[in-house]
Amino acid sequence: MPRFTAVALAAGAALLVRRAVRRRMGTAPLWPMPALDEPVSGYGRGATVPRRVLVTGRSAPAEGVVELRLEGERLPSWQPGAHIDLVLPSGLVRQYSLCGDPADSGAYTIATRLVEEGQGGRGGSREVHEQLHPGVEVEIRGPRNRFPLAPAPSYVFVAGGIGITPVLPMARAAEAAGADWRLVYGGRSRATMPYLAEVERLGGDRVTVAAEDESGRPDLAFLAQLPPETAVYCCGPDGLMAAVAAAMPEGREPRLERFTAAAPAGGSAFEVELRRTGRTVTVPAGRSVLAAVREELPGVAYSCRQGFCGSCRQRVLAGEVDHRDELLTDAERKDSMLICVSRSAGGRLVLDL
Numbered sequence: 001m002p003r004f005t006a007v008a009l010a011a012g013a014a015l016l017v018r019r020a021v022r023r024r025m026g027t028a029p030l031w032p033m034p035a036l037d038e039p040v041s042g043y044g045r046g047a048t049v050p051r052r053v054l055v056t057g058r059s060a061p062a063e064g065v066v067e068l069r070l071e072g073e074r075l076p077s078w079q080p081g082a083h084i085d086l087v088l089p090s091g092l093v094r095q096y097s098l099c100g101d102p103a104d105s106g107a108y109t110i111a112t113r114l115v116e117e118g119q120g121g122r123g124g125s126r127e128v129h130e131q132l133h134p135g136v137e138v139e140i141r142g143p144r145n146r147f148p149l150a151p152a153p154s155y156v157f158v159a160g161g162i163g164i165t166p167v168l169p170m171a172r173a174a175e176a177a178g179a180d181w182r183l184v185y186g187g188r189s190r191a192t193m194p195y196l197a198e199v200e201r202l203g204g205d206r207v208t209v210a211a212e213d214e215s216g217r218p219d220l221a222f223l224a225q226l227p228p229e230t231a232v233y234c235c236g237p238d239g240l241m242a243a244v245a246a247a248m249p250e251g252r253e254p255r256l257e258r259f260t261a262a263a264p265a266g267g268s269a270f271e272v273e274l275r276r277t278g279r280t281v282t283v284p285a286g287r288s289v290l291a292a293v294r295e296e297l298p299g300v301a302y303s304c305r306q307g308f309c310g311s312c313r314q315r316v317l318a319g320e321v322d323h324r325d326e327l328l329t330d331a332e333r334k335d336s337m338l339i340c341v342s343r344s345a346g347g348r349l350v351l352d353l
Contacts, residue, residue, distance in 0.1 A: 050087070051075070053108070055136045062194035065162065066129050067111040069100075070140065078102055080169035081147035081257070084110065085309055087139040089131055093303035093311060094124040097166035097235075097257070098143060099195070108140070111194055113162040146326070147257040149173055152231040154180035156223065158244050158254075160236025161187045161194075166257050167235055168195055171202060186210040186218045186240065223247040231255065258326060267322065270344040274353040275317055289339035289349075297353060300339075307341035314339050319349035 057069030083097045100109030115125045132138065149155075149170045159167040164185060174181040183203055187193035190211045200207050210218035220243055223232065232254040234244045244254050272289055273280045274296065283292045290312055294300050303311040307325030315336050322345040325338040339351070 050139050050141050052137055053140050055132050055134050055138065056107070058132070058134055061111060062113075062196070063191045065111055065113045065192075065194045066132075067099075067109060067194070068128070068132055069107050069109055070138070071107040072140075075105060075108060076143060077105065078108075078143040079145060080149045080173050081166050082143040082145040083147075083166070084108060084140045084142035084144075086110070086128075087141070088124060088127045089136075089138070090123075090127055091303070092122075092124050092127065093141075093309040094128070095304075095308050097147075099165040099168050101172075102169065108143075111162065111165050113194075144327075147233070147235070147255065149233070150231060150255075152179065152229060154227075154230045155182075156226065156230055156232045157181065157183040158218070158220070158232070158234040158236070158240065159183065159185050160240040161192065163234075163236030163240070163257070164193070164195055164199065165235075167233065168199060170233060171199060175202060182206040182208070184208045184210065184218050184220070186236070187212070189213045217243075220244060220247040224249055228252075233257075267343045270346075271348045272344075273318075273348060273350040275350055276353055283343070288341065289337075289343065293339060293351075293353065300353070302340055305340045307338050310338065312338055312340045315352035317350040317352055319347060320345040321349065 051072055053070040053072035053075075055068055056071045057067075059067045061067050078098055079102060081097075083095050086094050086096055088094065094112075096110035096112055098108050099111055100107065112125050112128050114129045117123070147166055155170070155174050157167045157171055167183070171181060171183055181203070183199060183206065185193065185196070185199060185207060186209075187196075188211070190196060190209070193209075193211070196209065200209070208218065210216070223244065224247055226232065226249065232244065232248065232252075234241050234254045235257040238258070241254075241256050241258065245256070248254055267285055269282060269284045271280055271282055272293065274293065277297065279296050281292045281296055283289050288305070290300070290302055290305065294302075301311045303309045305312075308327055310327050313328070313336055321333065321337045322343045323333050323337060324341040324343065327338060328336065337349075
């Protein structure tokens with residue numbers, strides 16, 4: 001048989017086999033897994049492209065705080081309130097607000113406070129402080145913006161400690177736009193408050209500094225008298241954000257940014273069907289879906305375990321979800337969940353796993 005004819009026959013046979021396999025997969029529920037559309041589970045769906053950046057600058061804008069300058073090529077533009085995911089050398093993923101100048105297209109600036117394990121730290125900030133120095137290359141994802149600065153004639157910004165990082169670009173933008181604004185900035189002491197000198201230069205008497213060792217906690221009573229057109233933005237410890245929300249006029253809420261878990265892990269037990277693998281797991285009260293699923297599928301990705309990074313995002317095929325994350329949009333929540341924190345709102349859930 002001529003060589004050309006043999007090659008053509010082999011190619012034709014391979015094509016027929018591929019078509020047969022595709023038909024088989026699309027019609028037989030057990031070949032090799034239930035027939036579904038292409039899976040979209042995990043971080044990849046809707047995620048931004050990972051990028052490598054180089055640490056080119058490091059400074060200490062306050063006691064216990066490190067600022068990093070991250071340079072890279074073709075970095076996406078961003079607006080005040082945006083943050084990036086920083087993939088640390090250990091593989092941990094942490095979220096940090098961008099606090100530099102959006103016009104600086106060649107670099108991002110972030111800052112983080114060292115939080116010890118006894119104070120609620122989980123190792124990420126220590127890794128940043130100890131391992132990220134000029135010359136180190138890291139991966140980032142984003143930026144994303146869950147805390148955008150909406151147009152308004154006037155603003156009140158309230159920041160606590162490292163919570164100044166997303167607020168500082170907002171104050172700069174409000175000043176550049178000629179908007180009326182004021183900032184209440186609290187912290188344990190002036191020495192621990194990053195960018196304090198800059199915000200005081202920027203705002204003058206519009207900035208109220210509430211260092212606890214000098215004057216105690218900030219007085220927020222004025223928030224109850226704010227006119228309806230004033231937008232209120234707050235980032236800081238949970239206690240500060242709760243105090244701001246409580247001080248607002250009835251029926252109004254501040255815009256908040258948090259990077260600590262806000263939802264408890266409790267709830268009733270329920271079942272989760274893993275459609276592709278044909279297994280069903282029980283999620284006990286007080287245990288996460290992630291922990292239960294990983295007993296059956298140890299390779300399921302995760303990182304932050306607090307509903308921020310999106311690494312554990314999975315497609316929901318059926319069931320009602322009690323969303324407890326701080327990441328997904330309303331549209332994304334229609335067919336997906338972060339299994340590290342979210343649970344069933346009642347009844348069985350079916351996941352694309």
